[in-house]
Amino acid sequence: MDLSKRITGLTGDGDDGWGIFIKARQMKAAGKPVLELTIGEHDDRTEQIILDKMHASASGGHTGYAMVPGTDALRETVAKRIEERTGVRTTPANIMITPGGQSALFASHAAVCDHGDTAMYIDPYYATYPGTIRGVGAVPLPVQARSRNDFQPDIADLEAAITPGVKSLMINSPNNPTGVVYSRETLEGLADFAKKHDLWLISDEVYDTQIWEGEHISPRALPDMKERTLVIGSMSKSHAMTGSRIGWVCGPEAVVANLITLATHTTYGVAGFIQDAAKFALEQGETFEEKVAAPFRRRREIARELLQGQNSVKLIPAGGAMYLMLDIRATGLSGEDFAEGLLEQELIAVMPGESFGAASAGHIRVAMTIPDDQFKDAFARLIKFAADK
Missing domain, CATH: 3.90.1150.10 (Aspartate Aminotransferase, domain 1)
Structure with a gap:
Protein backbone atom coordinates (compact mmCIF):
# COMPACT_ATOMS: atom_id res chain seq x y z
CA MET A 1 0.00 0.00 0.00
CA GLU A 47 16.60 28.07 33.91
CA GLN A 48 16.02 26.06 37.07
CA ILE A 49 13.39 28.46 38.37
CA ILE A 50 11.26 27.72 35.29
CA LEU A 51 11.74 23.98 35.73
CA ASP A 52 10.83 24.29 39.40
CA LYS A 53 7.58 26.03 38.43
CA MET A 54 6.87 23.33 35.86
CA HIS A 55 7.49 20.61 38.44
CA ALA A 56 5.33 22.31 41.06
CA SER A 57 2.48 22.69 38.58
CA ALA A 58 2.67 19.05 37.50
CA SER A 59 2.98 17.84 41.10
CA GLY A 60 0.02 20.04 41.99
CA GLY A 61 -2.17 18.19 39.51
CA HIS A 62 -2.13 20.27 36.31
CA THR A 63 -1.50 17.14 34.24
CA GLY A 64 -4.91 16.58 32.70
CA TYR A 65 -6.34 18.04 29.51
CA ALA A 66 -5.76 21.77 29.34
CA MET A 67 -8.12 24.03 27.42
CA VAL A 68 -7.39 23.59 23.71
CA PRO A 69 -6.76 27.27 22.90
CA GLY A 70 -4.49 27.57 25.94
CA THR A 71 -5.10 28.45 29.54
CA ASP A 72 -6.82 31.76 30.15
CA ALA A 73 -3.86 32.87 32.26
CA LEU A 74 -1.24 32.22 29.59
CA ARG A 75 -3.30 33.70 26.77
CA GLU A 76 -3.78 36.83 28.86
CA THR A 77 -0.05 37.04 29.61
CA VAL A 78 0.94 36.61 25.96
CA ALA A 79 -1.65 39.16 24.83
CA LYS A 80 -0.40 41.69 27.40
CA ARG A 81 3.21 41.13 26.33
CA ILE A 82 2.39 41.71 22.66
CA GLU A 83 0.30 44.80 23.35
CA GLU A 84 3.01 46.36 25.53
CA ARG A 85 5.71 45.74 22.94
CA THR A 86 3.79 46.76 19.81
CA GLY A 87 1.17 49.23 20.98
CA VAL A 88 -1.53 47.21 19.20
CA ARG A 89 -4.64 46.31 21.16
CA THR A 90 -4.42 42.56 21.85
CA THR A 91 -6.74 40.35 23.89
CA PRO A 92 -6.73 36.63 24.77
CA ALA A 93 -9.17 36.13 21.89
CA ASN A 94 -6.30 37.06 19.55
CA ILE A 95 -4.06 34.30 20.97
CA MET A 96 -3.89 30.57 20.26
CA ILE A 97 -1.32 28.61 22.28
CA THR A 98 0.46 25.94 20.22
CA PRO A 99 3.00 23.12 20.73
CA GLY A 100 5.92 25.30 19.65
CA GLY A 101 6.47 27.79 16.86
CA GLN A 102 6.58 25.08 14.21
CA SER A 103 3.03 24.02 15.03
CA ALA A 104 2.02 27.68 14.85
CA LEU A 105 3.51 27.99 11.37
CA PHE A 106 1.62 24.93 10.18
CA ALA A 107 -1.65 26.09 11.73
CA SER A 108 -1.32 29.56 10.23
CA HIS A 109 -0.85 28.23 6.70
CA ALA A 110 -3.69 25.76 7.22
CA ALA A 111 -5.88 28.72 8.17
CA VAL A 112 -5.21 30.85 5.09
CA CYS A 113 -4.30 28.44 2.27
CA ASP A 114 -6.58 25.97 0.52
CA HIS A 115 -5.22 22.97 -1.35
CA GLY A 116 -3.45 24.21 -4.47
CA ASP A 117 -3.04 27.80 -3.29
CA THR A 118 0.42 29.33 -3.45
CA ALA A 119 2.30 30.56 -0.39
CA MET A 120 5.26 32.91 -0.83
CA TYR A 121 8.24 33.15 1.51
CA ILE A 122 11.66 34.78 1.52
CA ASP A 123 14.78 32.82 0.54
CA PRO A 124 17.03 32.33 2.58
CA TYR A 125 14.56 30.59 4.85
CA TYR A 126 14.35 28.32 7.86
CA ALA A 127 14.62 24.78 6.55
CA THR A 128 11.08 23.67 7.46
CA TYR A 129 9.26 26.47 5.61
CA PRO A 130 8.68 24.75 2.26
CA GLY A 131 7.70 21.46 3.91
CA THR A 132 5.27 23.24 6.19
CA ILE A 133 3.58 24.78 3.16
CA ARG A 134 3.49 21.46 1.31
CA GLY A 135 2.05 19.86 4.42
CA VAL A 136 -1.14 21.90 4.18
CA GLY A 137 -1.46 21.13 0.47
CA ALA A 138 -0.24 24.51 -0.74
CA VAL A 139 2.49 25.28 -3.26
CA PRO A 140 5.68 26.89 -1.90
CA LEU A 141 7.03 29.90 -3.81
CA PRO A 142 10.41 31.20 -2.60
CA VAL A 143 11.52 34.71 -3.54
CA GLN A 144 15.23 35.37 -3.23
CA ALA A 145 16.71 38.14 -1.13
CA ARG A 146 20.26 38.94 -2.19
CA SER A 147 23.57 38.78 -0.37
CA ARG A 148 24.68 42.07 -1.97
CA ASN A 149 21.68 43.75 -0.30
CA ASP A 150 22.49 42.14 3.06
CA PHE A 151 19.52 39.82 2.46
CA GLN A 152 16.93 42.58 2.88
CA PRO A 153 14.01 41.57 0.60
CA ASP A 154 13.48 43.69 -2.50
CA ILE A 155 9.83 44.45 -3.28
CA ALA A 156 10.62 44.49 -7.01
CA ASP A 157 11.62 40.83 -6.75
CA LEU A 158 8.34 39.99 -5.01
CA GLU A 159 6.38 41.84 -7.70
CA ALA A 160 8.25 39.92 -10.40
CA ALA A 161 7.55 36.58 -8.72
CA ILE A 162 3.89 36.86 -7.74
CA THR A 163 1.44 34.73 -9.68
CA PRO A 164 -2.32 34.18 -9.61
CA GLY A 165 -3.30 31.98 -6.70
CA VAL A 166 -0.88 33.43 -4.14
CA LYS A 167 -2.66 33.71 -0.80
CA SER A 168 0.07 34.45 1.72
CA LEU A 169 3.56 35.78 2.30
CA MET A 170 5.74 34.49 5.16
CA ILE A 171 8.57 36.59 6.57
CA ASN A 172 11.04 36.13 9.43
CA SER A 173 12.80 38.98 11.26
CA PRO A 174 15.18 38.72 13.02
CA ASN A 175 15.99 36.20 10.36
CA ASN A 176 17.08 32.60 10.56
CA PRO A 177 19.51 31.83 8.91
CA THR A 178 21.02 35.23 8.12
CA GLY A 179 20.75 37.09 11.44
CA VAL A 180 19.42 40.07 9.49
CA VAL A 181 16.87 42.39 11.10
CA TYR A 182 14.50 43.79 8.49
CA SER A 183 14.53 47.58 8.36
CA ARG A 184 11.41 49.70 8.79
CA GLU A 185 11.60 50.55 5.08
CA THR A 186 11.70 46.85 4.19
CA LEU A 187 8.78 45.98 6.46
CA GLU A 188 6.67 48.87 5.22
CA GLY A 189 7.32 47.73 1.66
CA LEU A 190 6.33 44.16 2.55
CA ALA A 191 3.16 45.41 4.23
CA ASP A 192 2.24 47.53 1.21
CA PHE A 193 2.86 44.54 -1.06
CA ALA A 194 0.56 42.37 1.07
CA LYS A 195 -2.19 44.99 1.00
CA LYS A 196 -1.81 45.61 -2.74
CA HIS A 197 -2.24 41.93 -3.57
CA ASP A 198 -4.70 41.14 -0.75
CA LEU A 199 -2.37 38.63 0.92
CA TRP A 200 -2.15 37.27 4.42
CA LEU A 201 1.18 38.13 6.03
CA ILE A 202 2.60 35.42 8.30
CA SER A 203 5.34 36.93 10.45
CA ASP A 204 7.70 34.53 12.24
CA GLU A 205 8.99 36.57 15.19
CA VAL A 206 10.48 33.89 17.42
CA TYR A 207 13.80 35.80 17.68
CA ASP A 208 12.23 39.09 18.74
CA THR A 209 14.21 39.19 22.01
CA GLN A 210 17.57 38.76 20.26
CA ILE A 211 18.24 42.20 18.78
CA TRP A 212 21.84 43.44 18.60
CA GLU A 213 21.41 46.36 16.21
CA GLY A 214 18.36 48.21 14.91
CA GLU A 215 14.86 47.55 16.22
CA HIS A 216 12.31 44.79 16.03
CA ILE A 217 9.14 45.95 14.27
CA SER A 218 6.16 43.64 14.08
CA PRO A 219 4.29 44.20 10.80
CA ARG A 220 1.03 43.72 12.71
CA ALA A 221 1.72 47.18 14.15
CA LEU A 222 1.93 48.88 10.76
CA PRO A 223 -1.09 50.76 9.35
CA ASP A 224 -4.01 48.55 8.25
CA MET A 225 -2.08 45.33 8.91
CA LYS A 226 -3.68 44.05 12.12
CA GLU A 227 -6.48 42.21 10.32
CA ARG A 228 -4.28 40.52 7.70
CA THR A 229 -1.27 39.53 9.85
CA LEU A 230 -0.62 36.34 11.79
CA VAL A 231 2.33 36.57 14.19
CA ILE A 232 4.24 33.48 15.30
CA GLY A 233 5.82 33.51 18.75
CA SER A 234 7.63 30.93 20.82
CA MET A 235 9.29 30.37 24.19
CA SER A 236 12.06 28.32 22.58
CA LYS A 237 14.56 31.05 21.75
CA SER A 238 13.54 33.82 24.15
CA HIS A 239 13.53 31.63 27.26
CA ALA A 240 15.67 28.61 26.25
CA MET A 241 12.61 26.34 26.42
CA THR A 242 13.16 24.50 23.12
CA GLY A 243 12.13 21.08 24.42
CA SER A 244 9.02 22.36 26.17
CA ARG A 245 7.36 22.91 22.78
CA ILE A 246 5.25 25.96 23.48
CA GLY A 247 4.44 28.88 21.22
CA TRP A 248 1.51 30.87 19.90
CA VAL A 249 -0.28 32.46 16.98
CA CYS A 250 -1.50 36.03 17.36
CA GLY A 251 -4.09 37.11 14.83
CA PRO A 252 -7.64 38.33 14.21
CA GLU A 253 -10.28 36.81 16.50
CA ALA A 254 -12.05 35.02 13.64
CA VAL A 255 -8.82 33.31 12.60
CA VAL A 256 -8.02 32.24 16.15
CA ALA A 257 -11.52 30.82 16.58
CA ASN A 258 -10.94 28.58 13.56
CA LEU A 259 -7.46 27.64 14.75
CA ILE A 260 -9.05 26.34 17.93
CA THR A 261 -11.17 24.03 15.79
CA LEU A 262 -8.04 22.87 13.96
CA ALA A 263 -6.23 22.17 17.24
CA THR A 264 -9.23 20.20 18.52
CA HIS A 265 -8.71 17.81 15.60
CA THR A 266 -4.89 17.73 15.69
CA THR A 267 -2.82 18.65 18.75
CA TYR A 268 -5.61 18.98 21.32
CA GLY A 269 -3.68 21.60 23.16
CA VAL A 270 -0.52 21.90 25.27
CA ALA A 271 0.17 20.37 28.68
CA GLY A 272 -1.08 22.61 31.47
CA PHE A 273 2.06 22.39 33.59
CA ILE A 274 4.14 23.59 30.63
CA GLN A 275 1.77 26.50 30.11
CA ASP A 276 2.07 27.44 33.78
CA ALA A 277 5.85 27.41 33.45
CA ALA A 278 5.65 29.55 30.29
CA LYS A 279 3.44 32.10 32.04
CA PHE A 280 5.91 32.25 34.93
CA ALA A 281 8.83 32.66 32.53
CA LEU A 282 7.16 35.52 30.64
CA GLU A 283 6.46 37.27 33.93
CA GLN A 284 10.21 37.47 34.64
CA GLY A 285 10.34 40.34 32.16
CA GLU A 286 12.84 41.79 29.72
Whole structure:
Protein backbone atom coordinates (compact mmCIF):
# COMPACT_ATOMS: atom_id res chain seq x y z
CA MET A 1 0.00 0.00 0.00
CA ASP A 2 1.26 3.48 -0.90
CA LEU A 3 1.67 6.41 1.46
CA SER A 4 0.13 9.74 0.58
CA LYS A 5 1.97 12.04 -1.78
CA ARG A 6 1.53 14.78 0.80
CA ILE A 7 3.56 12.97 3.46
CA THR A 8 6.21 11.51 1.14
CA GLY A 9 6.68 14.82 -0.66
CA LEU A 10 7.14 17.09 2.35
CA THR A 11 10.85 17.67 1.77
CA GLY A 12 10.77 17.68 -2.02
CA ASP A 13 13.77 15.88 -3.51
CA GLY A 14 16.22 16.30 -0.63
CA ASP A 15 16.68 16.20 3.13
CA ASP A 16 15.91 19.92 3.66
CA GLY A 17 19.54 20.47 4.53
CA TRP A 18 19.87 18.27 7.59
CA GLY A 19 22.63 16.07 6.12
CA ILE A 20 25.59 17.81 7.79
CA PHE A 21 23.79 17.95 11.12
CA ILE A 22 22.99 14.23 10.99
CA LYS A 23 26.55 13.37 9.96
CA ALA A 24 27.98 15.46 12.80
CA ARG A 25 25.74 13.72 15.33
CA GLN A 26 26.82 10.33 14.01
CA MET A 27 30.46 11.33 14.37
CA LYS A 28 29.90 12.48 17.94
CA ALA A 29 28.15 9.20 18.73
CA ALA A 30 31.25 7.42 17.43
CA GLY A 31 33.38 9.31 19.93
CA LYS A 32 34.79 12.14 17.81
CA PRO A 33 35.02 15.56 19.54
CA VAL A 34 32.86 17.46 17.07
CA LEU A 35 32.03 21.09 17.88
CA GLU A 36 28.45 21.68 16.76
CA LEU A 37 27.57 25.10 15.38
CA THR A 38 24.54 23.78 13.54
CA ILE A 39 21.15 24.10 15.22
CA GLY A 40 19.70 26.87 17.38
CA GLU A 41 19.92 25.06 20.70
CA HIS A 42 21.07 27.09 23.71
CA ASP A 43 24.14 25.76 25.50
CA ASP A 44 22.62 27.21 28.69
CA ARG A 45 19.49 25.14 29.19
CA THR A 46 16.13 26.13 30.67
CA GLU A 47 16.60 28.07 33.91
CA GLN A 48 16.02 26.06 37.07
CA ILE A 49 13.39 28.46 38.37
CA ILE A 50 11.26 27.72 35.29
CA LEU A 51 11.74 23.98 35.73
CA ASP A 52 10.83 24.29 39.40
CA LYS A 53 7.58 26.03 38.43
CA MET A 54 6.87 23.33 35.86
CA HIS A 55 7.49 20.61 38.44
CA ALA A 56 5.33 22.31 41.06
CA SER A 57 2.48 22.69 38.58
CA ALA A 58 2.67 19.05 37.50
CA SER A 59 2.98 17.84 41.10
CA GLY A 60 0.02 20.04 41.99
CA GLY A 61 -2.17 18.19 39.51
CA HIS A 62 -2.13 20.27 36.31
CA THR A 63 -1.50 17.14 34.24
CA GLY A 64 -4.91 16.58 32.70
CA TYR A 65 -6.34 18.04 29.51
CA ALA A 66 -5.76 21.77 29.34
CA MET A 67 -8.12 24.03 27.42
CA VAL A 68 -7.39 23.59 23.71
CA PRO A 69 -6.76 27.27 22.90
CA GLY A 70 -4.49 27.57 25.94
CA THR A 71 -5.10 28.45 29.54
CA ASP A 72 -6.82 31.76 30.15
CA ALA A 73 -3.86 32.87 32.26
CA LEU A 74 -1.24 32.22 29.59
CA ARG A 75 -3.30 33.70 26.77
CA GLU A 76 -3.78 36.83 28.86
CA THR A 77 -0.05 37.04 29.61
CA VAL A 78 0.94 36.61 25.96
CA ALA A 79 -1.65 39.16 24.83
CA LYS A 80 -0.40 41.69 27.40
CA ARG A 81 3.21 41.13 26.33
CA ILE A 82 2.39 41.71 22.66
CA GLU A 83 0.30 44.80 23.35
CA GLU A 84 3.01 46.36 25.53
CA ARG A 85 5.71 45.74 22.94
CA THR A 86 3.79 46.76 19.81
CA GLY A 87 1.17 49.23 20.98
CA VAL A 88 -1.53 47.21 19.20
CA ARG A 89 -4.64 46.31 21.16
CA THR A 90 -4.42 42.56 21.85
CA THR A 91 -6.74 40.35 23.89
CA PRO A 92 -6.73 36.63 24.77
CA ALA A 93 -9.17 36.13 21.89
CA ASN A 94 -6.30 37.06 19.55
CA ILE A 95 -4.06 34.30 20.97
CA MET A 96 -3.89 30.57 20.26
CA ILE A 97 -1.32 28.61 22.28
CA THR A 98 0.46 25.94 20.22
CA PRO A 99 3.00 23.12 20.73
CA GLY A 100 5.92 25.30 19.65
CA GLY A 101 6.47 27.79 16.86
CA GLN A 102 6.58 25.08 14.21
CA SER A 103 3.03 24.02 15.03
CA ALA A 104 2.02 27.68 14.85
CA LEU A 105 3.51 27.99 11.37
CA PHE A 106 1.62 24.93 10.18
CA ALA A 107 -1.65 26.09 11.73
CA SER A 108 -1.32 29.56 10.23
CA HIS A 109 -0.85 28.23 6.70
CA ALA A 110 -3.69 25.76 7.22
CA ALA A 111 -5.88 28.72 8.17
CA VAL A 112 -5.21 30.85 5.09
CA CYS A 113 -4.30 28.44 2.27
CA ASP A 114 -6.58 25.97 0.52
CA HIS A 115 -5.22 22.97 -1.35
CA GLY A 116 -3.45 24.21 -4.47
CA ASP A 117 -3.04 27.80 -3.29
CA THR A 118 0.42 29.33 -3.45
CA ALA A 119 2.30 30.56 -0.39
CA MET A 120 5.26 32.91 -0.83
CA TYR A 121 8.24 33.15 1.51
CA ILE A 122 11.66 34.78 1.52
CA ASP A 123 14.78 32.82 0.54
CA PRO A 124 17.03 32.33 2.58
CA TYR A 125 14.56 30.59 4.85
CA TYR A 126 14.35 28.32 7.86
CA ALA A 127 14.62 24.78 6.55
CA THR A 128 11.08 23.67 7.46
CA TYR A 129 9.26 26.47 5.61
CA PRO A 130 8.68 24.75 2.26
CA GLY A 131 7.70 21.46 3.91
CA THR A 132 5.27 23.24 6.19
CA ILE A 133 3.58 24.78 3.16
CA ARG A 134 3.49 21.46 1.31
CA GLY A 135 2.05 19.86 4.42
CA VAL A 136 -1.14 21.90 4.18
CA GLY A 137 -1.46 21.13 0.47
CA ALA A 138 -0.24 24.51 -0.74
CA VAL A 139 2.49 25.28 -3.26
CA PRO A 140 5.68 26.89 -1.90
CA LEU A 141 7.03 29.90 -3.81
CA PRO A 142 10.41 31.20 -2.60
CA VAL A 143 11.52 34.71 -3.54
CA GLN A 144 15.23 35.37 -3.23
CA ALA A 145 16.71 38.14 -1.13
CA ARG A 146 20.26 38.94 -2.19
CA SER A 147 23.57 38.78 -0.37
CA ARG A 148 24.68 42.07 -1.97
CA ASN A 149 21.68 43.75 -0.30
CA ASP A 150 22.49 42.14 3.06
CA PHE A 151 19.52 39.82 2.46
CA GLN A 152 16.93 42.58 2.88
CA PRO A 153 14.01 41.57 0.60
CA ASP A 154 13.48 43.69 -2.50
CA ILE A 155 9.83 44.45 -3.28
CA ALA A 156 10.62 44.49 -7.01
CA ASP A 157 11.62 40.83 -6.75
CA LEU A 158 8.34 39.99 -5.01
CA GLU A 159 6.38 41.84 -7.70
CA ALA A 160 8.25 39.92 -10.40
CA ALA A 161 7.55 36.58 -8.72
CA ILE A 162 3.89 36.86 -7.74
CA THR A 163 1.44 34.73 -9.68
CA PRO A 164 -2.32 34.18 -9.61
CA GLY A 165 -3.30 31.98 -6.70
CA VAL A 166 -0.88 33.43 -4.14
CA LYS A 167 -2.66 33.71 -0.80
CA SER A 168 0.07 34.45 1.72
CA LEU A 169 3.56 35.78 2.30
CA MET A 170 5.74 34.49 5.16
CA ILE A 171 8.57 36.59 6.57
CA ASN A 172 11.04 36.13 9.43
CA SER A 173 12.80 38.98 11.26
CA PRO A 174 15.18 38.72 13.02
CA ASN A 175 15.99 36.20 10.36
CA ASN A 176 17.08 32.60 10.56
CA PRO A 177 19.51 31.83 8.91
CA THR A 178 21.02 35.23 8.12
CA GLY A 179 20.75 37.09 11.44
CA VAL A 180 19.42 40.07 9.49
CA VAL A 181 16.87 42.39 11.10
CA TYR A 182 14.50 43.79 8.49
CA SER A 183 14.53 47.58 8.36
CA ARG A 184 11.41 49.70 8.79
CA GLU A 185 11.60 50.55 5.08
CA THR A 186 11.70 46.85 4.19
CA LEU A 187 8.78 45.98 6.46
CA GLU A 188 6.67 48.87 5.22
CA GLY A 189 7.32 47.73 1.66
CA LEU A 190 6.33 44.16 2.55
CA ALA A 191 3.16 45.41 4.23
CA ASP A 192 2.24 47.53 1.21
CA PHE A 193 2.86 44.54 -1.06
CA ALA A 194 0.56 42.37 1.07
CA LYS A 195 -2.19 44.99 1.00
CA LYS A 196 -1.81 45.61 -2.74
CA HIS A 197 -2.24 41.93 -3.57
CA ASP A 198 -4.70 41.14 -0.75
CA LEU A 199 -2.37 38.63 0.92
CA TRP A 200 -2.15 37.27 4.42
CA LEU A 201 1.18 38.13 6.03
CA ILE A 202 2.60 35.42 8.30
CA SER A 203 5.34 36.93 10.45
CA ASP A 204 7.70 34.53 12.24
CA GLU A 205 8.99 36.57 15.19
CA VAL A 206 10.48 33.89 17.42
CA TYR A 207 13.80 35.80 17.68
CA ASP A 208 12.23 39.09 18.74
CA THR A 209 14.21 39.19 22.01
CA GLN A 210 17.57 38.76 20.26
CA ILE A 211 18.24 42.20 18.78
CA TRP A 212 21.84 43.44 18.60
CA GLU A 213 21.41 46.36 16.21
CA GLY A 214 18.36 48.21 14.91
CA GLU A 215 14.86 47.55 16.22
CA HIS A 216 12.31 44.79 16.03
CA ILE A 217 9.14 45.95 14.27
CA SER A 218 6.16 43.64 14.08
CA PRO A 219 4.29 44.20 10.80
CA ARG A 220 1.03 43.72 12.71
CA ALA A 221 1.72 47.18 14.15
CA LEU A 222 1.93 48.88 10.76
CA PRO A 223 -1.09 50.76 9.35
CA ASP A 224 -4.01 48.55 8.25
CA MET A 225 -2.08 45.33 8.91
CA LYS A 226 -3.68 44.05 12.12
CA GLU A 227 -6.48 42.21 10.32
CA ARG A 228 -4.28 40.52 7.70
CA THR A 229 -1.27 39.53 9.85
CA LEU A 230 -0.62 36.34 11.79
CA VAL A 231 2.33 36.57 14.19
CA ILE A 232 4.24 33.48 15.30
CA GLY A 233 5.82 33.51 18.75
CA SER A 234 7.63 30.93 20.82
CA MET A 235 9.29 30.37 24.19
CA SER A 236 12.06 28.32 22.58
CA LYS A 237 14.56 31.05 21.75
CA SER A 238 13.54 33.82 24.15
CA HIS A 239 13.53 31.63 27.26
CA ALA A 240 15.67 28.61 26.25
CA MET A 241 12.61 26.34 26.42
CA THR A 242 13.16 24.50 23.12
CA GLY A 243 12.13 21.08 24.42
CA SER A 244 9.02 22.36 26.17
CA ARG A 245 7.36 22.91 22.78
CA ILE A 246 5.25 25.96 23.48
CA GLY A 247 4.44 28.88 21.22
CA TRP A 248 1.51 30.87 19.90
CA VAL A 249 -0.28 32.46 16.98
CA CYS A 250 -1.50 36.03 17.36
CA GLY A 251 -4.09 37.11 14.83
CA PRO A 252 -7.64 38.33 14.21
CA GLU A 253 -10.28 36.81 16.50
CA ALA A 254 -12.05 35.02 13.64
CA VAL A 255 -8.82 33.31 12.60
CA VAL A 256 -8.02 32.24 16.15
CA ALA A 257 -11.52 30.82 16.58
CA ASN A 258 -10.94 28.58 13.56
CA LEU A 259 -7.46 27.64 14.75
CA ILE A 260 -9.05 26.34 17.93
CA THR A 261 -11.17 24.03 15.79
CA LEU A 262 -8.04 22.87 13.96
CA ALA A 263 -6.23 22.17 17.24
CA THR A 264 -9.23 20.20 18.52
CA HIS A 265 -8.71 17.81 15.60
CA THR A 266 -4.89 17.73 15.69
CA THR A 267 -2.82 18.65 18.75
CA TYR A 268 -5.61 18.98 21.32
CA GLY A 269 -3.68 21.60 23.16
CA VAL A 270 -0.52 21.90 25.27
CA ALA A 271 0.17 20.37 28.68
CA GLY A 272 -1.08 22.61 31.47
CA PHE A 273 2.06 22.39 33.59
CA ILE A 274 4.14 23.59 30.63
CA GLN A 275 1.77 26.50 30.11
CA ASP A 276 2.07 27.44 33.78
CA ALA A 277 5.85 27.41 33.45
CA ALA A 278 5.65 29.55 30.29
CA LYS A 279 3.44 32.10 32.04
CA PHE A 280 5.91 32.25 34.93
CA ALA A 281 8.83 32.66 32.53
CA LEU A 282 7.16 35.52 30.64
CA GLU A 283 6.46 37.27 33.93
CA GLN A 284 10.21 37.47 34.64
CA GLY A 285 10.34 40.34 32.16
CA GLU A 286 12.84 41.79 29.72
CA THR A 287 15.82 41.61 32.10
CA PHE A 288 15.46 37.84 32.20
CA GLU A 289 15.15 37.68 28.41
CA GLU A 290 18.28 39.79 28.03
CA LYS A 291 20.12 37.33 30.27
CA VAL A 292 19.10 34.43 28.01
CA ALA A 293 20.19 36.38 24.92
CA ALA A 294 23.47 37.71 26.37
CA PRO A 295 25.75 34.80 25.29
CA PHE A 296 24.86 35.33 21.64
CA ARG A 297 25.56 39.05 21.83
CA ARG A 298 29.00 38.27 23.32
CA ARG A 299 29.83 35.63 20.72
CA ARG A 300 28.80 37.92 17.89
CA GLU A 301 31.41 40.39 19.12
CA ILE A 302 34.01 37.61 19.41
CA ALA A 303 33.36 36.66 15.79
CA ARG A 304 33.50 40.26 14.55
CA GLU A 305 36.88 40.77 16.19
CA LEU A 306 38.29 37.57 14.69
CA LEU A 307 37.07 38.53 11.21
CA GLN A 308 39.00 41.79 11.14
CA GLY A 309 42.02 41.98 8.84
CA GLN A 310 41.12 39.04 6.59
CA ASN A 311 39.22 38.68 3.33
CA SER A 312 38.43 34.97 3.04
CA VAL A 313 35.19 35.21 5.00
CA LYS A 314 32.65 38.04 4.90
CA LEU A 315 30.06 38.52 7.64
CA ILE A 316 26.53 39.38 6.57
CA PRO A 317 25.44 42.16 8.98
CA ALA A 318 23.95 40.23 11.89
CA GLY A 319 21.49 42.50 13.67
CA GLY A 320 19.81 39.75 15.66
CA ALA A 321 19.22 36.05 16.34
CA MET A 322 21.73 33.41 17.43
CA TYR A 323 23.29 32.89 14.00
CA LEU A 324 25.96 34.36 11.76
CA MET A 325 25.75 34.06 7.99
CA LEU A 326 29.19 33.98 6.38
CA ASP A 327 29.91 34.56 2.71
CA ILE A 328 32.69 32.08 1.84
CA ARG A 329 32.59 32.46 -1.95
CA ALA A 330 36.14 33.87 -1.94
CA THR A 331 37.34 30.34 -1.13
CA GLY A 332 35.91 29.03 -4.41
CA LEU A 333 33.89 26.43 -2.48
CA SER A 334 30.16 25.93 -2.27
CA GLY A 335 28.62 26.12 1.16
CA GLU A 336 28.12 22.36 1.09
CA ASP A 337 31.74 21.62 0.17
CA PHE A 338 33.03 24.09 2.76
CA ALA A 339 30.87 22.55 5.50
CA GLU A 340 31.87 19.02 4.53
CA GLY A 341 35.56 19.91 4.51
CA LEU A 342 35.37 21.81 7.79
CA LEU A 343 33.68 18.86 9.48
CA GLU A 344 36.14 16.30 8.15
CA GLN A 345 39.31 18.35 8.68
CA GLU A 346 38.54 20.43 11.77
CA LEU A 347 35.65 18.49 13.39
CA ILE A 348 33.56 21.67 13.32
CA ALA A 349 29.97 21.36 12.12
CA VAL A 350 28.19 24.31 10.46
CA MET A 351 25.18 24.44 8.18
CA PRO A 352 25.77 25.01 4.45
CA GLY A 353 23.94 28.01 3.07
CA GLU A 354 22.33 25.77 0.46
CA SER A 355 20.34 24.21 3.32
CA PHE A 356 18.35 27.45 3.46
CA GLY A 357 17.67 28.03 -0.21
CA ALA A 358 19.34 29.08 -3.43
CA ALA A 359 19.94 32.67 -2.31
CA SER A 360 22.52 31.62 0.30
CA ALA A 361 24.55 29.31 -1.91
CA GLY A 362 28.23 29.94 -1.26
CA HIS A 363 27.50 30.87 2.35
CA ILE A 364 27.45 29.00 5.65
CA ARG A 365 25.39 29.52 8.79
CA VAL A 366 27.14 29.43 12.15
CA ALA A 367 25.06 28.93 15.28
CA MET A 368 26.64 30.68 18.27
CA THR A 369 25.66 27.88 20.61
CA ILE A 370 28.76 26.65 22.41
CA PRO A 371 30.62 28.26 25.35
CA ASP A 372 32.62 31.40 24.60
CA ASP A 373 36.09 29.85 24.75
CA GLN A 374 35.11 26.93 22.54
CA PHE A 375 33.32 29.27 20.16
CA LYS A 376 36.36 31.53 19.86
CA ASP A 377 38.62 28.56 19.11
CA ALA A 378 36.22 27.04 16.59
CA PHE A 379 35.62 30.34 14.80
CA ALA A 380 39.36 31.05 14.55
CA ARG A 381 39.91 27.59 13.06
CA LEU A 382 37.03 28.17 10.63
CA ILE A 383 38.70 31.38 9.39
CA LYS A 384 42.04 29.65 9.01
CA PHE A 385 40.38 26.79 7.10
CA ALA A 386 38.90 29.37 4.71
CA ALA A 387 42.21 31.23 4.32
CA ASP A 388 44.02 28.02 3.39
CA LYS A 389 41.70 27.36 0.44
